[in-house]
Amino acid sequence: MSIAVLRDYLPLFARSALLTVRLGALGILLAVLVGVLCSAAQYFRLPVLQQLSAVYIELSRNTPLLVQLFFLYYGLPKLGIRTDPAVCGVAGLAFLGGSYMAEAFRSGLEAVDRVQLESALSLGLTNAQAMGSVILPQALSISMPALVANVIFLLKETSVFSAVSLMDLMFTAKDLIGLHYNTVESLTLLVVFYLLILLPISILGSLVERRLRYAGSGT
Amino acid sequence: MPDLGLEVLLKGRNLARLLGGLWVALRISLLSVAISIPAGILLGVVMTWKNPVTQALSRLYLEIIRIMPQLVLLFLVFFGTTRVFGWDLSGELSSVIVFTLWGTAEMGDLVRGALVSIPPHQYESAAALGLTERQTFFCVVLPQTVRRLIPLSINLITRMIKTTSLVLMIGVVEVLKVAQQIIEANRMSSPNAAFGVYLTVFMLYFLACWPISLLARRLEELWR
Amino acid sequence: MTKPLLTVEGLVKRYGEHTVLNGLDLTVREGEVVVIVGPSGCGKSTLLRCINALEPIQSGAVRLEVAPISRESRDLPALRQKVGMVFQSYELFPHLTVLDNVTLAPRKAQKRPRAEAEREALALLERVGLADRARDYPRQLSGGQKQRVAIVRALVMHPQVLLFDEVTAALDPEMVREVLDVLLDLARQGRTMLIVTIEMNFARAVADRVIFLDGGTIVEEAPPEEFFDHPKTPRAQKFLNTFTFDAVKRPHPSSLADPTT
Numbered sequence: 001m002s003i004a005v006l007r008d009y010l011p012l013f014a015r016s017a018l019l020t021v022r023l024g025a026l027g028i029l030l031a032v033l034v035g036v037l038c039s040a041a042q043y044f045r046l047p048v049l050q051q052l053s054a055v056y057i058e059l060s061r062n063t064p065l066l067v068q069l070f071f072l073y074y075g076l077p078k079l080g081i082r083t084d085p086a087v088c089g090v091a092g093l094a095f096l097g098g099s100y101m102a103e104a105f106r107s108g109l110e111a112v113d114r115v116q117l118e119s120a121l122s123l124g125l126t127n128a129q130a131m132g133s134v135i136l137p138q139a140l141s142i143s144m145p146a147l148v149a150n151v152i153f154l155l156k157e158t159s160v161f162s163a164v165s166l167m168d169l170m171f172t173a174k175d176l177i178g179l180h181y182n183t184v185e186s187l188t189l190l191v192v193f194y195l196l197i198l199l200p201i202s203i204l205g206s207l208v209e210r211r212l213r214y215a216g217s218g219t
Numbered sequence: 220m221p222d223l224g225l226e227v228l229l230k231g232r233n234l235a236r237l238l239g240g241l242w243v244a245l246r247i248s249l250l251s252v253a254i255s256i257p258a259g260i261l262l263g264v265v266m267t268w269k270n271p272v273t274q275a276l277s278r279l280y281l282e283i284i285r286i287m288p289q290l291v292l293l294f295l296v297f298f299g300t301t302r303v304f305g306w307d308l309s310g311e312l313s314s315v316i317v318f319t320l321w322g323t324a325e326m327g328d329l330v331r332g333a334l335v336s337i338p339p340h341q342y343e344s345a346a347a348l349g350l351t352e353r354q355t356f357f358c359v360v361l362p363q364t365v366r367r368l369i370p371l372s373i374n375l376i377t378r379m380i381k382t383t384s385l386v387l388m389i390g391v392v393e394v395l396k397v398a399q400q401i402i403e404a405n406r407m408s409s410p411n412a413a414f415g416v417y418l419t420v421f422m423l424y425f426l427a428c429w430p431i432s433l434l435a436r437r438l439e440e441l442w443r
Numbered sequence: 444m445t446k447p448l449l450t451v452e453g454l455v456k457r458y459g460e461h462t463v464l465n466g467l468d469l470t471v472r473e474g475e476v477v478v479i480v481g482p483s484g485c486g487k488s489t490l491l492r493c494i495n496a497l498e499p500i501q502s503g504a505v506r507l508e509v510a511p512i513s514r515e516s517r518d519l520p521a522l523r524q525k526v527g528m529v530f531q532s533y534e535l536f537p538h539l540t541v542l543d544n545v546t547l548a549p550r551k552a553q554k555r556p557r558a559e560a561e562r563e564a565l566a567l568l569e570r571v572g573l574a575d576r577a578r579d580y581p582r583q584l585s586g587g588q589k590q591r592v593a594i595v596r597a598l599v600m601h602p603q604v605l606l607f608d609e610v611t612a613a614l615d616p617e618m619v620r621e622v623l624d625v626l627l628d629l630a631r632q633g634r635t636m637l638i639v640t641i642e643m644n645f646a647r648a649v650a651d652r653v654i655f656l657d658g659g660t661i662v663e664e665a666p667p668e669e670f671f672d673h674p675k676t677p678r679a680q681k682f683l684n685t686f687t688f689d690a691v692k693r694p695h696p697s698s699l700a701d702p703t704t
Contacts, residue, residue, distance in 0.1 A: 062377065062428035063421055064384035070395060071417040074402075078224060078414035118497050119534035123548035123600060124524030133547055137538050152286075159288035160385065170290055170388070183302035187295055191287065198286050 005185040009176060016172040017193040023086060023166070024158045024197075027093025028151055034094055035101025042102075043109045053102065060099035066160045068092045073164040089161045097154045104150055108143030109135065145212060148205035152198060159194075169193055224411035228419060233401050237416075240397030241423050247311060247386060247393075248379040251318035255379075256372060258319070259326020266331040277327065284324040290385050292317045297389045310391035318379060325375055333367040334360070366442040373435040377428040384424070394420055445473040447508075448635050449494070449526075449604050454503035456486070456493055456659075463489045465659035466503070471604065471637055476630045478638045478646040478667070481656035482682055487639045488531075490656070491606045494637070495528050507603065524552055527597030527605040531612050533589040535581040535596070541568070542577040545596045553600065560599070567595045571625050587618030594625055605629065607638040623649075643686050647671050655679045 038053035040046075060068075069092040076083060083091070112135050120130035162171035173190040177183050228234045266277045284292070297313040300306045308316070337360050345355040387395045398420050402412045449471040456464040463486040471477050479487045492498045494505050496514050505512045512522050535544050542564055549560040568574045571591040581589055590610055597605060607626065611619040623645050629636065630649050640646055646653060646667060653670040655663040655678075663670065663679045674680045 058429060058432075059425060062381075062432055063424045064381040066384040066387065067395065067417070067421050067424050070398075071421050075414040075417040078411040113532075113534075115530060115532060115534050116536065118492075119528070119530055120536075120548075121520075122495050122497065122523055122526070122528040123596065124520045124522075124552040125548055126520045126552070129551045133551060134536050138536070141538065156288040159290040160388070163388065170294070173294060174388075177298055181302075183298050187299050190291060190294065194287060194291055202286055 001184050001188065002182070005180075005182050006189065009182070009185060009189055012172050012176070013169065013189045013193050016167050016169045017197065019166065020155075020158050020161070020168045021197060023089050023161065023168075024093065024155045027090045027158070028097060028154050030090065030094035031097025031101050031150075031154060032147075034098025035103075035105050038098060038102035039105035039109060042106055057099040057102055060096055061103075065092055065096045065157050066163055068095055069160065069164050085161075085164045085166045088164050089158070089166050092164075093154055093158065096157060097150065100150045100153065101147070104143045104146035105139065107146065108139035108141075111142045112138045141212065145205065145209045148201065148208055152201050152205065155198060155201070222409075222411045223418075224409050224413065224415035225419070227401060227405050227409045227412040227416060230405070236397050236401065237394060237419065237423070240392065240394035241420075241427065243311075243391065244383040244386065244393040245380065245427065247314050247318065247391075248376070248383045251315050251322050251383075252376050252379050254315075254319045255322025255326050255375070258323040260330050262323055262327030263330020263334060266327060267334050281324045281328060284321055289317065289321055289382050290388060292321065293385060293389050310386060310389045313389060314383070314386045314391060318382060321382070322375065322379055325378070326372065329368060329371045329375070330364075333364045333371075336367065337363055370435040370439040370442070373431055373438070377431045377435075380428055380431075381424065394423065445475070447471070448473045448475075449637070450504075450506045451490075451494065452504045452506075454490070454493060454505065455501045456489055456498060457501050463659055464493065464500075467660060469654070469661070471635060473635055474633045476634075476636045476638065476649055476651045477654060478640060478650035478652070479654045479656055480640065480643070480646060480682070481662075482685075485656045486659045487656050488608050491528065491608045491637065491639060494606060495523060495526055520552060524548070524600050525603045527600060527602030529590070529593050529597050529605070529607050529610050531609040533581075533586070533593045533613075535589055535592055537581050539580075540577065541573070541579055541581065541584070541592050544581065544592060545599050548596070549599055564595065564599055567598055568592070570628075571595055572621075585618060586614045587621045590614065590618075590622045591625055594622075594629075598629075604635040604637065607636065607640070609639050609641060611640065611642060643671065643683075655682065657682070 038057065041049035041053045069088060072083060072092055072095075073085065073088045116138070117130055117135055120134040121127070125133070158168060159170050161168045162174065165171075169190055173186045176186045228237065262277060262280075265273050266281075268274065287295075293313060296317050297308060297310060300308055300313075341359055341363070342355060345359045350358065383393070384395060386393055398416045402416050405412050447470045449469075451467060451469040454464050454467040454469075455462070467486075467490065469477075469490075479490065481487050489498065493500050494512065496505070496512050496516070496519060499514055507522060507525055510516075510518075510522060512519070512526070516522060535541075536547070539547060542561060545564040545568070546557065546560040549555045549563075550557055565574055565577060568577055571594065573588060573591055573595070576584060576588065576592075581592070584592065594610075610626075611622050614622065619642065623642065626636070626638065626645075627649055638646075638649065648667075650667045653665060653667050654661055655670065655674075655676075657678050663674065663676050665675070670679070671683065674683055
C-alpha cells in the first residue's frame, strides 16, 4: 500500500462520501415522511389510502433498490419524465425506505395498547391531544431501534447510486481501480469512509436499544 | 396509448433471455441461502456459548459483515482477492462467497435471537417435569425455536434475492444486464424499450419475492 | 329524592351477531353509588364503555343530565371530562411521571395553569397516601399504587360521575384493600359512582343500590342487603351461590383438626 496514493485519493473519496451522506440524508428524511403518512393511513384505517399504502409497501419491500433506480433513471424518461441522477437517487431511496419506515412506525403504534388511547379520551382529551401527548411519544420510543436500523440499512443501500452515474464512494472506488489499478488503496479508503459514515450511527443504535431495554418494563 | 416499449419482449427469444437472466440471480441466491442456513444455525448455536473467545470472534464476524454494504463486500472479494492473492475469482463465485458470508451472519443472529428468546421458566418447568437436558432441548426448546425461525429464514430468502441484483455491478450477466443488452440491441426499432423492459424486470423481482414474503407472514401469524 | 344525573335508555350494543346489551335502561341519581354485578360476559364492562362513548352503539341513548353522550356529540371531549373512568388495567401513561399523568388532562383538556393543576394533584395524591411518589414513573409503583394514581387522575378533572371498571380485578389480593378504601372514602364524600366489581363484600358495604346484570339486561335491582340476603330471581341466586363453598373436610381422628379444642 502506498501512502502517497492514499494521500492523492483522499480528497476524491471525501468528496464522494459527502455526496453519499447528503443524498442519503435527504432520501432518509423523505422516507420518514412517506413512512409517517403510510402508517397514519393504516393506523386510522383511512379508506382508499390504507389500501394504496398497503400496495405500495408490498411493491417497495419486494423489489431491490437497484431495479427501482434503473426504472426511475432509464425507464421514466421514455414517458417524458426526465430526472437527473441526484433526484433519482433520492426518490429511489425514499421509495424503498418509505415502506421500511412505515413498518417501523406501524409496529410502534401497534405496541401501544388501544386502551391507552381510550383512557386518554375518557379523560376528555381530543383525538389530536391523545395522539400527541399519549400515543406518539410511546410509539416513537418503541420504534426508535427499528428506525435507527432502517437509517443504517438505507445508508448502506446508497452504495448502488453509482449505477445511475452518481459519483458516490462506490463510483470513485471503481473508477480509480479501473484507471490506475491501485486496488488496495482504493478499497481501503472505500472501507474507511463507509466505516466513518456507518459506525457512529451503529453505535448510537446499540445505545438506544440498551436504554430502551432498561426503561421498557411495566406500565 | 403511448409506446411503452413492451413489444420488444415479444420479439425473438427476448423474454426467455430475460427469464434466463433472472435465473442466474435466483441461482446465486438459492445456492447462498442453501449454504447460509446450516452454517448460520451452527454460528447461532456457537453464539449462545458462554465461552468469551467464541463470543468475541462470532460477534466480530457479525459486526464486520453487517456494517459494510454488501456491494463493498463484493468489491473486496472480487477486486481485492485478485490483487492481493492473485486469485481470479469469477463474478458468480465471488457473489456466492459474499452472500454466503452475509447470509450466515444474518442467519446466525436470527438463530441466536430465537434461542435466547425462550424464557427461562420453560427450561425450569421442563426440568420440574423430570425431563433430561437432552429431552428439554429436543422436545421443548427446539420446536419453539424452529417455529420462530422458519418465517424469519424465509424472509432471509427474499432479502437474498433482492441483494443478488448487486452482482450486476461486478459484471455478472444477470437479469438487469440482459435487460440492458435487449434495450441496446433494439434502440432503433423500439426507442422506448427501456420503460417496458425495466418495468418488466421490476415486476419479475416482485413476482419472485412477493409469494415468499406472503408465505413468511402467513406462517408468522399461524405460529404466533 | 335527588335529580337524575346519568341516564341510559334502551341501550343496545352488538358485536356482529352477538348482542351484548339488549335494550338496557338505567338511571343514576346525584350522590348515588350504584354497583353492577353479574357473571363474566354479562356486558357490565361494555356498559361502562358505552356510557363513555368508547364503543359505537346500535340503538338507545346515554345522557349526562340533559346532554346526550354519543360518538357523534361535537363536545364529546368536554362531556367525557365530566365522566371520570378508571380501568381494570390502570392505563397510566408509562412515559409520564405520576404527577404528569395526573395533570396532563387538566392542562391540555381544561387549559388549567400548570401550577394550579399540580397543587390540586398533589393534594389529591396526599389524600390517597401517594404524595411522595409524585416524581416516580408508573413502572416504579405497585399495582395498588398505580390504581390509586389512576383514580386521582380521574378525580382531578372534577367529574360529576365516576365509572369504575373492575378496578381491583388485576391486583394482588393484599393490594385490593388499599384501592377499595379509596372508593369507600369517595362514597363517604357523597360522590356519584357507578362501580363494576367482583368483590361482593365490598359491594354490600358501598352500594346504595345493586344491579344484577345477566344476558345484556338488568335481571334484578335492589338495595344491597335485600339483594345479597334474599335474591329474588333464580339467576341471581345461582350467581351468588358461586361465591360460597361447602366444606369438604373429612372428619379427622386427630384432635389437632378439631377447632373446638
